[in-house]
Amino acid sequence: MIKIDERDKQILKLLQEDASQTTKQIAAKIKLSQTAVYERIKRLEREKLITSYVALCDLEKVDKAFTAFCMVKLVNHTRKSLEHFEKDILTLDEITECYHISGEYDYLLKINVKNIKAYRQFMVEKLTSIPFISSTQSAFNINTVKYSTAISLT
CATH class of the missing domain: 3.30.70.920 (Lrp/AsnC effector binding domain/regulation of amino acid metabolism (RAM) domain)
Structure with a gap:
């Protein structure tokens, strides 16, 4: 099993809330450098903890409610x-x-x-x-x- 620490969990939580956040925005929220956040995200992607990024649609607006x-x-x-x-x-x-x-x-x-x-x-x-x-x-x-x-x- 892949080991993740509290910083990784913070990053995953923030990305699950809004995957369009920039590394700069995430870095400011968790008080880590942009480079460190970028490297952590890339590692999480490589290790398949992050499997994809999606846009969620409003079902009413796309007529599938x-x-x-x-x-x-x-x-x-x-x-x-x-x-x-x-x-x-x-x-x-x-x-x-x-x-x-x-x-x-x-x-x-x-x-x-x-x-x-x-x-x-x-x-x-x-x-x-x-x-x-x-x-x-x-x-x-x-x-x-x-x-x-x-x-x-x-």
Whole structure:
């Protein structure tokens, strides 16, 4: 496991809050030189503690505010069915997250579309056309109480 110290954690926390911050801004906040911050960030990237930088979109403004969670049960759990399902899921842009889970269902999908009509169309035309699906169950987001992409480092 890669060892990180408190300064690294401070940098990671700040970048998770706003990845567009400059090394100068971060250096001022944690009272370290710009060069030291730059070198630490590059090391964190090389060691894959930082895996990517992204821009998060306002779902309302991009017309994708309808969020559904769909649980999927496969017909069987053969290597072929799992691999086929996962390969097909990766091609569907409406799915923003996919987890292989334990319990009654096999997968949990997070889906963002325009509205319920778009969700139905997605289900009928795309998701249910994937082989090996036995059943699905959907739940719809009423209100987002907490949303964060940041991982606690404490």
